[in-house]
Amino acid sequence: MGRWEPGARARLRDAALDLFSEHGYEQTTVAEIAARAELTERTFYRHFADKREVLFDGQEQFVARFVEPMTTGPTTTSPTTEGPGSTGALDLVAAALRGAGSYFTPAMKGFATRRQAVIEAEPSLRERELLKLGSLADALADALVAQGVPTDRATLAAEAGVSVFRVAFARWIASGDDRSLQDHLDHALDELRSLTAQP
Known part of the structure; x- marks a missing residue:
């Protein structure tokens, strides 16, 4: 060889x-x-460092796909509001989710589906996956703060963004159609916005 x-x-x-x-x-x-x-x-x-890294390799690139669109777009001009003339925290999160949508191409769906099945079958891998998503939430919150969003609001928006991703990702790998992950992300984000709009 x-x-x-x-x-x-x-x-x-x-x-x-x-x-x-x-x-x-x-x-x-x-x-x-x-x-x-x-x-x-x-x-x-x-x-690979070990067999686990076959499933979790590329964490830095994964996080970067979310964070980079937030750091290259406009900063919040009025970070404590979501009104006209400002880029709200959820708008920045939406930009992050667009970055994730471009990362997970249709060609990756087969691998992503198989990978998730392996993770769901093993408790230690599920724990590792939660840690990975927790690191993503921390990175998103830090990026939001850097864009002028107050810390508490940034934390809430980041956690909401990760929840949107988890819901959309689960729908994507479970679906039998050719809808992209971005389609599922847009739909889940619309659902989140409708919830936050309720009195």
Whole structure:
């Protein structure tokens, strides 16, 4: 086997998902993943720190897709209000969700669906997923504060944004149609706005 196997990362990821689905996450070893991918364990560790990282690799890029649209857009001119002439906290969150929608392309739906099934079947992975979303909420709140949103409002808006993402993501991977994640995000965000508009 050559030192730099073509497509090794994708082969290892696919092999891991197959084995996690067939035998369970805890029952699958790195050696088995490497063997299924027809690679060495050494090659596996060049790409992933451990088997969990097959599922959670790329956290920094994931968070960046949410945060960057918030930091490149206009800052809030009146951070304590949501009225005309200001960019409200939810508008900034909507920009973040558009970034997420562009990150999760239709081609990723199959992987995302398989990945989520593995996570839902293993309590330790569900806990890790919650930590990942908690880190996302913290990053969104920090970005909102940097844009002039008061801390409490930023925290609420960030948590709401993560909730919108979770609902939309679950709908996306469960749907049998070709609607994009962005379609589901827009719908979930509209539902949130309708709730916040109620007296």
